Amino acid sequence: MKRLQRNPDIVWRVEKRRQQAVIDRLAAGEESGDEGTVILLISGMMHQLNLLGGMIWAQCDGSRTLAQIVTQLQAEFDVETALLQADVQEFIDDLIERGWLSYDQSTD
Amino acid sequence: MTNPLTEQFSAPLTFNWALSYSCNFACSHCYSREEQCDELGTAELKQIIDRIAAHQVPFINFGGGEPLMRKDLFEITAYARQQGLNVSMNSNGWLLDRAAAEQIKASGFRSVGISIDSAEAALHDDFRNRPGSFLRAVAALDALAEAGVRSTMSSVISRINHKSFRDLLDLAREHRVSQVYLHNFKCSGRGFKNREDLDLTPQEWKDFYLVALQVKQETKDLLISFDDPVIASLPGYEENPLVKGSSCGKLSLNLRPNGDITPCGFIPLVVGNILTDDFEEIWYNSPTLNKMRNKEAKGKCQGCNVYEDCLGGCTARAFATTGDLSDPDPHCWK
Numbered sequence: 254m255k256r257l258q259r260n261p262d263i264v265w266r267v268e269k270r271r272q273q274a275v276i277d278r279l280a281a282g283e284e285s286g287d288e289g290t291v292i293l294l295i296s297g298m299m300h301q302l303n304l305l306g307g308m309i310w311a312q313c314d315g316s317r318t319l320a321q322i323v324t325q326l327q328a329e330f331d332v333e334t335a336l337l338q339a340d341v342q343e344f345i346d347d348l349i350e351r352g353w354l355s356y357d358q359s360t361d
Numbered sequence: 362m363t364n365p366l367t368e369q370f371s372a373p374l375t376f377n378w379a380l381s382y383s384c385n386f387a388c389s390h391c392y393s394r395e396e397q398c399d400e401l402g403t404a405e406l407k408q409i410i411d412r413i414a415a416h417q418v419p420f421i422n423f424g425g426g427e428p429l430m431r432k433d434l435f436e437i438t439a440y441a442r443q444q445g446l447n448v449s450m451n452s453n454g455w456l457l458d459r460a461a462a463e464q465i466k467a468s469g470f471r472s473v474g475i476s477i478d479s480a481e482a483a484l485h486d487d488f489r490n491r492p493g494s495f496l497r498a499v500a501a502l503d504a505l506a507e508a509g510v511r512s513t514m515s516s517v518i519s520r521i522n523h524k525s526f527r528d529l530l531d532l533a534r535e536h537r538v539s540q541v542y543l544h545n546f547k548c549s550g551r552g553f554k555n556r557e558d559l560d561l562t563p564q565e566w567k568d569f570y571l572v573a574l575q576v577k578q579e580t581k582d583l584l585i586s587f588d589d590p591v592i593a594s595l596p597g598y599e600e601n602p603l604v605k606g607s608s609c610g611k612l613s614l615n616l617r618p619n620g621d622i623t624p625c626g627f628i629p630l631v632v633g634n635i636l637t638d639d640f641e642e643i644w645y646n647s648p649t650l651n652k653m654r655n656k657e658a659k660g661k662c663q664g665c666n667v668y669e670d671c672l673g674g675c676t677a678r679a680f681a682t683t684g685d686l687s688d689p690d691p692h693c694w695k
Contacts, residue, residue, distance in 0.1 A: 264420070
């Protein structure tokens with residue numbers, strides 16, 4: 254099982270108020286834009302993830318595979334599974350390339 | 362009131378936390394020697410940690426006072442680590458021997474900063490008013506390295522070291538320090554009383570920073586950090602800070618030993634208490650914090666072409682010298 258694991262050196266937090274504001278705007282049918290809802294502090298620099306990215310990031314705690322994350326997100330976003338899968342895969346590939354995520358290859 | 366800062370950040374990123382103002386030193390520049398404040402017990406400190414963790418503040422940095430004077434420091438630190446906090450501290454190093462370094466490692470400190478103000482032992486000892494303090498501070502750096510703890514070095518720039526700061530960098534290299542903080546001089550407490558002897562003139566500050574920024578650019582084996590917003594206008598300043606101007610009240614807050622919150626350790630304006638007040642009310646609605654986040658140019662800052670970068674420089678220094686948070690930083694050379 255290839256579970257996704259955040260780099261433990263990265264300090265991060267969900268900005269809950271902003272996350273809720275984005276969710277409320279989406280629920281009202283408004284554009285959410287790419288507003289950051291999760292901040293990451295890496296080597297003194299701050300990076301931000303948008304709502305979808307933040308939700309993926311929060312789930313990469315070493316207990317879930319990519320497929321399991323997609324399944325969870327499917328319940329939150331009304332999009333086609335294949336499209337969601339491709340978006341999640343692209344996002345995760347990018348973060349693995351940056352060294353922010355990795356696959357935990359340990360077996361159960 | 363809508364505030365871009367609190368729209369972005371739901372809490373500070375760091376609490377600087379004086380567990381105690383007790384100290385085994387009486388340094389010439391210290392802000393806290395005349396501070397008097399009740400101290401909290403271990404159980405209450407853990408309650409504070411619970412609150413900090415609940416608000417997702419990722420970093421706490423113990424200062425004071427000398428943190429190692431608290432007997433429960435390692436218990437508190439281990440508890441904070443269990444709650445997911447990243448813990449560091451600043452120490453004078455006197456009590457930091459090999460055994461303490463092992464406890465620091467075991468309790469989970471992310472890094473420890475040791476204060477050293479001159480590479481010349483006699484100058485450091487004189488500044489710190491404690492014979493032998495240089496050798497103990499250097500030994501503390503070695504003990505941390507032996508224990509596998511990341512160490513940093515904190516040097517307050519003043520009249521004793523502004524021309525010889527490169528020697529401090531060499532000292533850091535010799536003792537496996539990963540980062541050197543060249544702190545600006547604050548005019549608070551004994552620092553205010555002794556500023557005639559210790560503080561530089563605005564032109565000297567400019568000259569120091571021009572050289573120091575160049576050295577920083579040329580240095581690859583050591584991180585050099587400044588915490589002075591007044592340098593934002595200088596050539597060679599390439600930082601991309603998360604906020605403009607002072608970070609106090611924006612990215613960081615200060616905790617006094619009794620749980621009172623101030624914008625920073627050098628601004629003695631209590632905005633609430635972390636144990637007894639609603640933290641969100643403080644963070645979002647404190648008039649003092651919001652004034653610091655929305656400074657208006659006053660005096661020579663009005664019309665200055667770099668005000669948008671420095672936002673008046675160090676708010677603590679302005680407040681200490683004039684009593685007005687929005688006045689220009691007295692270190693400003695413009």
